[in-house]
Amino acid sequence: MVSFSAVAKRYPGGKTALESVSFALAAGELAFLIGRSGAGKSTLLKLIPAIERPTSGAVIVSGQNVGALQRAAIPYLRRNIGLVFQDQKLLYDRSVFDNVMLPLSLTGQPPQEAARRARAALDKVGLLAREKSNPIELSGGEQQRLAIARAVVNRPALLIADEPTANLDAESAAKVLDIFVAFNQVGVTVLIATHDLALVERFGKRVLHLAEGRLG
Amino acid sequence: MTGWLRQHRAALRTALQRLWRPSGLASALVIGIAVSLPAGGYALLESLRALAGRATLEPQISLFLRPEAKRAEADALGRALRADPRVSKVRFVPREDALKQLSAVEGMGEVIASLGRNPLPDAFVVTASEHALEPLAADLAKLPGVAHVQADSAWARRLGALERLGRLGLWLLAALLGAGLVAVIFNTIRLQILTQREEIEVSKLIGATDAFIRRPFYYLGLLQGAAGGVFALAIVAGLLAALNIEVRSLAESYGSSFRLAFLPAAGAGIVLAVAAGLGWLGAHLSVSRHLREIEPR
Numbered sequence: 012m013v014s015f016s017a018v019a020k021r022y023p024g025g026k027t028a029l030e031s032v033s034f035a036l037a038a039g040e041l042a043f044l045i046g047r048s049g050a051g052k053s054t055l056l057k058l059i060p061a062i063e064r065p066t067s068g069a070v071i072v073s074g075q076n077v078g079a080l081q082r083a084a085i086p087y088l089r090r091n092i093g094l095v096f097q098d099q100k101l102l103y104d105r106s107v108f109d110n111v112m113l114p115l116s117l118t119g120q121p122p123q124e125a126a127r128r129a130r131a132a133l134d135k136v137g138l139l140a141r142e143k144s145n146p147i148e149l150s151g152g153e154q155q156r157l158a159i160a161r162a163v164v165n166r167p168a169l170l171i172a173d174e175p176t177a178n179l180d181a182e183s184a185a186k187v188l189d190i191f192v193a194f195n196q197v198g199v200t201v202l203i204a205t206h207d208l209a210l211v212e213r214f215g216k217r218v219l220h221l222a223e224g225r226l227g
Numbered sequence: 228m229t230g231w232l233r234q235h236r237a238a239l240r241t242a243l244q245r246l247w248r249p250s251g252l253a254s255a256l257v258i259g260i261a262v263s264l265p266a267g268g269y270a271l272l273e274s275l276r277a278l279a280g281r282a283t284l285e286p287q288i289s290l291f292l293r294p295e296a297k298r299a300e301a302d303a304l305g306r307a308l309r310a311d312p313r314v315s316k317v318r319f320v321p322r323e324d325a326l327k328q329l330s331a332v333e334g335m336g337e338v339i340a341s342l343g344r345n346p347l348p349d350a351f352v353v354t355a356s357e358h359a360l361e362p363l364a365a366d367l368a369k370l371p372g373v374a375h376v377q378a379d380s381a382w383a384r385r386l387g388a389l390e391r392l393g394r395l396g397l398w399l400l401a402a403l404l405g406a407g408l409v410a411v412i413f414n415t416i417r418l419q420i421l422t423q424r425e426e427i428e429v430s431k432l433i434g435a436t437d438a439f440i441r442r443p444f445y446y447l448g449l450l451q452g453a454a455g456g457v458f459a460l461a462i463v464a465g466l467l468a469a470l471n472i473e474v475r476s477l478a479e480s481y482g483s484s485f486r487l488a489f490l491p492a493a494g495a496g497i498v499l500a501v502a503a504g505l506g507w508l509g510a511h512l513s514v515s516r517h518l519r520e521i522e523p524r
Contacts, residue, residue: 062432062523083436090434100429114433116237119230161433 012038012169012200013059018068020054020224028054030224032068036202038168041195043211044204046221052204055221056173059202060089073168090118093162093199095172099154101146107133107157108142114165132164133157136190152183159190163199170194172203176210184210234439242446245419246454254415255451258408258502259458265401266490266498267463272393273494274487275386286360290351290367291375300372301349307370308353313363316354322347332482348374405505408455412448412509419447420517432523444514445507452506456499464489 014035020028028051036042046052057063058070061077070077072088080088102110111132115125133139136156138149146154155175162170172191176184188203188210195201205211211218220227245251290308292301301319308317325347330336355363360378368376420427430440467487478485490498 060432086431086434086436086439088434089432094432100425100432102426102429104426113430116234117430117433117435117439119234121233165433 012036012040012073013202014069014071015055015058016069016071018055018058018065018070020051020058020063021066028224029058029065032221032224032226034219034226036200038200039195039198040217041192041201041214042203042217042219043214044202044219044221045206045208045211046204047206050221051224052206052221053173056171056202056204059169059171060092060094061085090114090165091167091169093159093165093167093170095155095158095162095170095175097174097177099158101154101157101161103145103147105145106142107138107144107146107149110146110157111161111164114161118165128164129160132160135163135193136160137186150183152179152186155179155183155187156190159187163194168200170199170201172201174205175203176205176207188214235442238442239446241443242450245443245447246450250415251447251451252454254411255454256458257411258451258455258506259462261404261407261411262455262459262498262502263462263466265397265404266459266494267466268393268397268400269494270463270467270490271487272390272397273491274485275393276390277488278485286355287378288353288355288360288364288367289377290353290370290373291377292349292351292372293374294346294348296349296372296374298349304370304372305351308351308367311363311367313355314353315356318352318354320350320352322349325350333480405501408452408502408505409509409512412451412506413513415451416444416448416510416513417517419444420513420521424521427518427521428523431521437518440518441514445510448506448508448510448513449503450506452509453499453503455506456502459498459502460490460495 015032018032019030022028032055044052044055054063058065059072059077061080065078068078073091075088077088102113108129111129112125115128120128130139130142133142136159138153138156138160141149141153146157149157159172159175162172170191175191176187179187184207191201191203192214246255290304292304301321305317305319308314322345326339326345329347330339353367364376364378367373427440467489471487474485474487489495
């Protein structure tokens with residue numbers, strides 16, 4: 012599903028975020044990306060939906076070399092990837108429901124079908140009762156779950172999350188991770204970056220260690 | 228409905244919502260005021276052209292005989308005129324007809340009645356076969372019995388020249404204001420893009436194509452231009468109505484039913500189409516310049 016071959020990312024100022032990173036994530040797999048802050052986790056994750064381009068090496072997603080993609084092809088790549096960031100990037104000028112509808116409006120789906128899917132996604136993350144609220148009214152954990160609902164509403168094959176439990180208490184964090192596991196169980200490939208080693212060890216899934224830009 | 232059509236309808240709906248706000252309408256009003264200048268000027272020119280058109284643009288000379296001249300002299304003069312190859316038509320206006328025409332003008336009836344006798348001379352209206360009126364007029368002035376010669380189409384030709392000058396001025400004004408229109412819309416779209424920065428960033432992150440993001444802005448530019456055009460036509464209509472109050476009394480004093488006319492339907496349609504088109508152009512320039520800068524980080 013995702014493979015990195017000797018990927019390096021260097022910034023113009025001289026900072027090296029990633030050095031010779033290679034790994035492969037199979038379809039339907041769930042893996043954690045562990046590392047301290049500044050280890051390069053966010054950079055690695057950003058390479059997958061082409062938010063950043065690798066300085067060298069190849070990033071292959073679903074058989075496509077992301078680094079070589081034309082600008083016009085990037086939206087179609089991103090439609091197949093669900094993204095959840097630590098800063099959830101929710102839109103506060105609209106309701107919870109409209110936030111989840113956003114990915115569906117891009118693809119020009121009939122409104123009834125889109126509404127059905129949006130509600131299904133909200134239901135899966137347990138936010139159906141809050142669909143009319145404004146995201147600002149939600150707690151941290153609920154906002155994160157809203158971000159996940161938006162990320163999965165278009166049924167992407169790949170789900171990427173950057174520190175999804177960072178600002179959450181243990182109970183909310185566990186709820187959020189349970190949602191990821193549930194999606195993985197229906198076949199979605201999941202890659203989660205986190206610095207919380209303790210949380211990760213409970214799951215017994217594959218762990219990728221990133222330190223100083225290198226995969227150890 | 229296909230997905231593509233649905234997306235266009237959604238973009239149009241969004242643009243209408245953004246237009247129907249104080250800021251959107253204010254921009255449209257500014258554009259309306261700017262466009263009303265060349266549009267109004269065009270309407271005025273068209274009306275004046277209709278007015279000038281009533282006056283014959285054929286090269287004509289009016290010949291007035293001496294008031295004491297007898298009818299025999301007039302007949303001789305008429306034969307001499309018809310014999311001249313440079314003359315294509317000769318029309319005799321006897322003094323009685325001239326008096327009748329003059330009495331028809333408002334207010335002249337009583338004046339003439341008080342005079343007692345007819346002060347007007349016999350006259351000939353001569354249509355020349357070519358435009359070189361001055362030499363012909365000079366020659367005709369020398370004919371026996373002629374007291375006064377008037378080459379009176381000169382003023383109509385001058386009016387035509389003024390009209391062309393006015394038209395040129397209007398084109399220049401229109402070009403200038405058109406550029407202004409594009410600049411105003413460029414700016415309003417830029418502000419709208421800035422307002423929606425976050426939404427655009429998130430949309431790009433979840434896989435919106437450039438076309439999807441641009442679409443509502445194009446519609447907004449188009450609609451603002453068109454709304455500006457509508458405002459312009461309304462302003463022109465209002466100004467013409469106000470002016471016509473005075474024009475009506477002035478024209479009636481000349482015995483005319485002349486009024487300033489609104490733009491012809493085709494002209495009004497062109498104003499709307501051009502305004503909308505320029506609005507689209509302003510949006511295009513703004514979107515091309517500013518959307519690239521907003522990328523997810």
